Amino acid sequence: MATSDARRPRLSREKVLETAIDLADRKGLDAVTMRNLAAELGVEAMSLYYHVANKDELLDAMIETVMEEINTAVSTITTDDDAGWKATLRQRILTARSVLLRHPWAPTLFETRALMTPPVITYFDAVLGLLREGGLSYDLAHHGMHALGSRALGFTQELFQPDGQETDEETEAALMAMADRFPHLTGMMAEVAHNDADSTLGWCDDQAEFEFGLDLILDGLERLAEPSRR
Amino acid sequence: MATSDARRPRLSREKVLETAIDLADRKGLDAVTMRNLAAELGVEAMSLYYHVANKDELLDAMIETVMEEINTAVSTITTDDDAGWKATLRQRILTARSVLLRHPWAPTLFETRALMTPPVITYFDAVLGLLREGGLSYDLAHHGMHALGSRALGFTQELFQPDGQETDEETEAALMAMADRFPHLTGMMAEVAHNDADSTLGWCDDQAEFEFGLDLILDGLERLAEPSRR
DNA sequence: CCGTCCTTTCTTACGACGTAAGTATTACGG
DNA sequence: CCGTAATACTTACGTCGTAAGAAAGGACGG
Numbered sequence A, B: 001m002a003t004s005d006a007r008r009p010r011l012s013r014e015k016v017l018e019t020a021i022d023l024a025d026r027k028g029l030d031a032v033t034m035r036n037l038a039a040e041l042g043v044e045a046m047s048l049y050y051h052v053a054n055k056d057e058l059l060d061a062m063i064e065t066v067m068e069e070i071n072t073a074v075s076t077i078t079t080d081d082d083a084g085w086k087a088t089l090r091q092r093i094l095t096a097r098s099v100l101l102r103h104p105w106a107p108t109l110f111e112t113r114a115l116m117t118p119p120v121i122t123y124f125d126a127v128l129g130l131l132r133e134g135g136l137s138y139d140l141a142h143h144g145m146h147a148l149g150s151r152a153l154g155f156t157q158e159l160f161q162p163d164g165q166e167t168d169e170e171t172e173a174a175l176m177a178m179a180d181r182f183p184h185l186t187g188m189m190a191e192v193a194h195n196d197a198d199s200t201l202g203w204c205d206d207q208a209e210f211e212f213g214l215d216l217i218l219d220g221l222e223r224l225a226e227p228s229r230r
Numbered sequence C: 001c002c003g004t005c006c007t008t009t010c011t012t013a014c015g016a017c018g019t020a021a022g023t024a025t026t027a028c029g030g
Numbered sequence D: 001c002c003g004t005a006a007t008a009c010t011t012a013c014g015t016c017g018t019a020a021g022a023a024a025g026g027a028c029g030g
Helices: A013-027 A034-040 A045-050 A055-075 A085-100 A106-112 A118-133 A138-153 A169-177 A183-192 A206-225 B013-027 B034-040 B045-050 B055-075 B085-100 B106-112 B118-133 B138-153 B169-176 B183-192 B206-225
Strands: none
Touching (some): A013 A055, A085 A118, A085 A138, A106 B106, A138 B183, A138 B206, A183 B138, A206 B206, B013 B055, B085 B118, B169 B183
C-alpha cells in the first residue's frame, strides 16, 4: 500500500560495507572485487560507486568498521579495577584479538594501509593510557608501543603457513631427512612436536604463542618501568 | 667474428630475477608487472614465461634470492665468540635487517607467502641454534621464535606510515587539537616529539625502535632461561 | 495527472593485468 | 647447409578498477 511496496531494499553505504566485510569473512579478501560485491548485493558494479569513492576507500572503510567493532568490544570489558594495568591491558588486547579472529583478512589490511583514523587513534590512546597507568614514562611507553607493534591490536603475522594451511607430514618428513643440515630445527621438532594433539609443524597453538609473546613484552616493560631492581 | 657477435645479451632466469629485484627496489613491488619487467629487459612479456613458471613463482624466487643475500651477509660476520649468544644473535638479526632495508618490498612478500624454502630454513635453524646456545630448552626456544616473529628476520611492519610517508604538521596539529579526546597520545607527542631532529610523528627512529623491541624480547628470553632469579 | 528535477542505478567502454595457445626466430651439432 | 631443440614473439581471452554518460525511480509543485 505504501508508495513503493515491492521496491528492492535499496543500497546504502552501510549495507555495502557490511556486505563487503561479510564477503571477506566468508571467501577471503581476494573475493572482494567490485563486481563480486555488487553481485552479492544484486546490483551492477558501477552502482557501488555512488556510495563509495573507489575501492581504496572501500577497503579503508572496512578496516575502520572492524576497528569500531574492536572499540565497542573493548569498552564492554569489566575492568576489575585493581587487577593491575598489565592484566587490564592484556585482556584488552586479547579482546581485540578475538574480534580480529573473526576477520582474518583485517591484519593484512592493517599492515598495508595507513590508518590514522579516529577509531584507531582512540584505541591506541587507551593502550597508551594503560601503559602510563603502569608508571611508564612517555618515552618508555612510546618505545613500548613500538615493541608491541601489531600485537597491541591483537595479531601477529605468522611467518610460516600464512594461509593457515596445515603443514603436511611429507614436509615434516623431508625436513627430518635433512637433520644434518638443520640440526636444531629437526631437534626441536622431534622434541616439541606431538606433545599435544595438534599436528606436526602446525603444532603451534597460535593463541598460546600470541599470549606468550605478549606477556614477554609486557613483563619486560614493567621491569623497565621499575626504578629499582636491575 | 664469433658466430653471433651482435646478439642481444639473451635472457636467463638469473637475469630475470635480478632485474625484477632491481625494479622492485627502484619503483616498488607494484611496478613489478610481467609486461613492465619484460620491457625493462627489452623483451616481450610472454618471453619471461620460458624462464619462470608464472608470477607467483617469480615472487617466490625474489624473496628466496633476498634470503640468500641475507644468509651470505650473515655468514661474513666475525662472531667474536665469547661475546655471548645474545650479542651474536642480535648482530645477526641486525645484519639481516640491513639487507632488508635495501629491499623495502621484501617484508610484505615475506608475510604474504609461505616460505619454507631452504635458505629460510637455514637462517632459522641458525637462530634457533643461538637460542639453544643460550641455554634455552627446545620448548622455550620455540616460544622465543614465535615471540620474535618477523623480528627474527630483521623487520617489523610499522603500523603507522606504512609507506614511509612523512606525517605532516597539519596531521599533528589536528591531533593536538583533540587533546581532550586523546589525552595520552597528545601528551606523549608534546613531550617526546621534537627532541631529536626527526619531525613530528615521524619522530620515531625506526632502527632504534627495532633494537629496543629486539632487546626487550632477547632479555626476556634470557631471563626465562635462567633457572634461578625470578 | 503531468512535467520537472534530484537521487540512484545501469550500460558501455577503456586500459592494465596474468597467461593460454600457437607461431616465428635463433643457435648449434651433424 | 640443414634439422632440431631452445628461445622469443604474436595474438587473444578473461578479470580487474573505473571514467562517462544514459536511464530509471521517486518527490513535488502546478
